[in-house]
Amino acid sequence: MRKTVNQKAWFLVLPVILLVAFSAVIPLMTVVNYSVQDTFGNNVFFEVGLEWFEEILHSERIHAALGRQALFTTIILLIEIPLGIFIALNMPKKGFWASASLILVALPLLVPWNVVGTIWQIFGRSDIGLLGHTLANLGIEYNYSQDVLSAWITIIVMDVWHWTSLVVLLCYAGLQSIPSAYYQAAKIDQASRWNVFRYIELPKMMGVLLIAFLLRFMDSFMIYTEPMVVTGGGPGNATTFLSIDLVKMAIGQFDLGPAAAFSLIYFLVILLVSWAFFTIITNIDKQEN
Amino acid sequence: MAKITLSNLAHSYIENPTKPEDYALRKIDHEWTDGEAYALLGPSGCGKSTLLNIISGILTPSEGKILFDEKDVTTETTANRNIAQVFQFPVVYDTMTVKENLEFPLKNRGASKEYIEKRVASIAKSIQVEDILNKKARGLTADAKQKISLGRGMVREDVNAILFDEPLTVIDPHMKWELRTQLKTLHKELGHTMIFVTHDQTEALTFADKVVVMNVGCVLQIGTPEELFKKPAHTFVGYFIGSPGMNFFDVELEGNIAKLDDKQIELNYSYEKTSKKIELGIRPEFVTLTNNSNDIKIEIDRVEDVAHHKIVRALLNGKKVNIIVPEDEKVTEDMTYISLDKDKINIYVDSWLVEGEKIS
Numbered sequence: 001m002r003k004t005v006n007q008k009a010w011f012l013v014l015p016v017i018l019l020v021a022f023s024a025v026i027p028l029m030t031v032v033n034y035s036v037q038d039t040f041g042n043n044v045f046f047e048v049g050l051e052w053f054e055e056i057l058h059s060e061r062i063h064a065a066l067g068r069q070a071l072f073t074t075i076i077l078l079i080e081i082p083l084g085i086f087i088a089l090n091m092p093k094k095g096f097w098a099s100a101s102l103i104l105v106a107l108p109l110l111v112p113w114n115v116v117g118t119i120w121q122i123f124g125r126s127d128i129g130l131l132g133h134t135l136a137n138l139g140i141e142y143n144y145s146q147d148v149l150s151a152w153i154t155i156i157v158m159d160v161w162h163w164t165s166l167v168v169l170l171c172y173a174g175l176q177s178i179p180s181a182y183y184q185a186a187k188i189d190q191a192s193r194w195n196v197f198r199y200i201e202l203p204k205m206m207g208v209l210l211i212a213f214l215l216r217f218m219d220s221f222m223i224y225t226e227p228m229v230v231t232g233g234g235p236g237n238a239t240t241f242l243s244i245d246l247v248k249m250a251i252g253q254f255d256l257g258p259a260a261a262f263s264l265i266y267f268l269v270i271l272l273v274s275w276a277f278f279t280i281i282t283n284i285d286k287q288e289n
Numbered sequence: 290m291a292k293i294t295l296s297n298l299a300h301s302y303i304e305n306p307t308k309p310e311d312y313a314l315r316k317i318d319h320e321w322t323d324g325e326a327y328a329l330l331g332p333s334g335c336g337k338s339t340l341l342n343i344i345s346g347i348l349t350p351s352e353g354k355i356l357f358d359e360k361d362v363t364t365e366t367t368a369n370r371n372i373a374q375v376f377q378f379p380v381v382y383d384t385m386t387v388k389e390n391l392e393f394p395l396k397n398r399g400a401s402k403e404y405i406e407k408r409v410a411s412i413a414k415s416i417q418v419e420d421i422l423n424k425k426a427r428g429l430t431a432d433a434k435q436k437i438s439l440g441r442g443m444v445r446e447d448v449n450a451i452l453f454d455e456p457l458t459v460i461d462p463h464m465k466w467e468l469r470t471q472l473k474t475l476h477k478e479l480g481h482t483m484i485f486v487t488h489d490q491t492e493a494l495t496f497a498d499k500v501v502v503m504n505v506g507c508v509l510q511i512g513t514p515e516e517l518f519k520k521p522a523h524t525f526v527g528y529f530i531g532s533p534g535m536n537f538f539d540v541e542l543e544g545n546i547a548k549l550d551d552k553q554i555e556l557n558y559s560y561e562k563t564s565k566k567i568e569l570g571i572r573p574e575f576v577t578l579t580n581n582s583n584d585i586k587i588e589i590d591r592v593e594d595v596a597h598h599k600i601v602r603a604l605l606n607g608k609k610v611n612i613i614v615p616e617d618e619k620v621t622e623d624m625t626y627i628s629l630d631k632d633k634i635n636i637y638v639d640s641w642l643v644e645g646e647k648i649s
């Protein structure tokens with residue numbers, strides 16, 4: 001096919017370029033700007049090169065936050081993905097109960113994030129919260145504001161409650177797209193329930209599962225609001241995840257230079273992992289065709 | 290392998306069927322002989338898939354019984370019936386290799402390693418997939434996948450029957466022909482009872498020893514391709530089979546004389562008098578175009594040349610008539626009359642074929 005060359009066509013792309021510039025590129029550039037400068041006040045800045053990046057990369061505090069973050073993301077992925085698959089497999093496939101359970105499952109996704117935090121913050125309090133009070137009456141030591149384990153359990157359970165639904169919905173959609181002939185063929189072949197899952201359901205769900213995994217990875221890696229509302233990063237620094245630490249550094253301490261370098265590294269890590277996932281997904285698609 | 294008997298079988302998707310129209314499959318009594326190849330032929334929604342699903346055990350019939358040999362399997366599950374089914378769309382296990390796909394049904398039934406090895410090798414040879422045995426199934430073309438689903442069905446030696454639910458729908462035309470030939474060869478080689486559902490008459494007629502023609506839940510005729518061509522038991526069969534289908538004229542009967550408007554046609558058989566609707570059926574192959582004004586007058590609409598013969602589309606008193614003219618015969622403008630081959634005329638009363646008494 002012959003294509004016409006007309007340089008004026010660039011003007012048609014201009015609106016998009018402007019939009020993207022204002023929404024992403026320019027704010028990002030200010031961050032880049034901060035990350036390579038320092039100031040002693042009076043709005044006088046001077047270049048410091050990559051000093052902040054070096055500092056952040058060698059900072060014990062950031063390493064600790066990254067460790068907590070990785071632990072948190074790993075735990076919730078290990079729970080939410082299998083649990084989501086399990087729930088999707090056991091949901092009714094048609095009729096009234098299919099719609100009913102879909103709505104029930106989708107509900108947590110509709111709750112705003114800070115409300116989720118508030119719900120669990122109150123839910124877990126031992127004076128007025130249903131969960132906290134019940135546990136206290138049962139004689140179980142539970143106090144998310146003072147006990148590290150309690151705080152972690154609360155935040156993980158909260159995230160599982162909030163986000164497993166997403167995995168469930170994606171898996172459910174994947175399962176619904178499997179033609180009934182596959183199940184009939186499996187019956188005829190006398191495949192066991194496990195084999196049906198292993199060779200029919202799981203391969204057919206692989207695409208949506210990767211998307212679920214990617215979304216849950218990104219979201220949990222950037223989690224801020226819910227733990228901030230429930231524990232505020234405490235007790236001590238026990239639930240200070242990367243974004244909480246970043247906000248502390250940027251707004252609490254007003255260390256704009258290191259915070260800018262920190263957020264750029266943070267951004268690159270997420271970009272890298274997302275890119276890796278994207279490559280895997282497209283490769284799987286290629287294999288299929 | 291087994292003889293399959295359908296005894297007083299009927300199925301309705303409605304709970305308390307009262308009218309015949311409530312049935313997706315009306316009462317049927319039939320025996321499928323062991324080792325024969327059958328085709329279930331009919332338009333969409335005629336109940337052929339319902340019948341197939343009842344045989345395979347996906348559906349439980351609302352009335353009647355189904356027996357494999359003498360054993361009642363009406364309520365048995367698909368797995369216990371020991372049948373194989375090939376679906377409309379290829380069903381393969383994507384993540385397995387071709388070989389693993391073929392091994393799967395045997396492994397699940399706990400066959401020995403040597404047996405599986407031997408059996409898979411022989412099936413791979415008959416469906417000609419030896420060269421792709423170690424490839425993953427997901428990358429294959431539709432017809433290769435369909436071959437594998439077929440192979441998975443045949444890998445068990447003891448299957449009672451192999452059922453095909455329009456298996457060639459997604460296959461390219463040139464591969465269709467090849468697969469069909471292969472199926473036929475495999476049937477001869479292995480001798481399984483095969484039941485093949487299709488709405489394509491060519492497929493049915495070339496594949497099957499016996500064709501079951503169905504329409505709106507009724508089995509209209511079960512017969513060899515030749516019987517369906519020569520003696521269709523119902524006007525629908527005559528119309529559905531053949532290209533173009535049989536011609537039907539409304540006639541009045543008196544003994545062995547059929548009155549078609551003002552023309553009288555002398556028949557070889559004489560028929561009993563009836564007040565029901567009578568139709569005369571004749572295949573386009575046995576209608577001859579003439580210029581003899583003593584014959585039946587028609588109006589020619591158009592002539593289609595389909596290489597090996599011509600199809601003349603005409604009207605007789607406003608009703609459509611098709612005539613097949615051999616390739617080497619000329620159609621001239623004055624040929625606006627037809628004569629009918631007496632020996633090939635069938636008489637239908639209320640759409641069903643009736644046999645008359647031979648005139649001596």
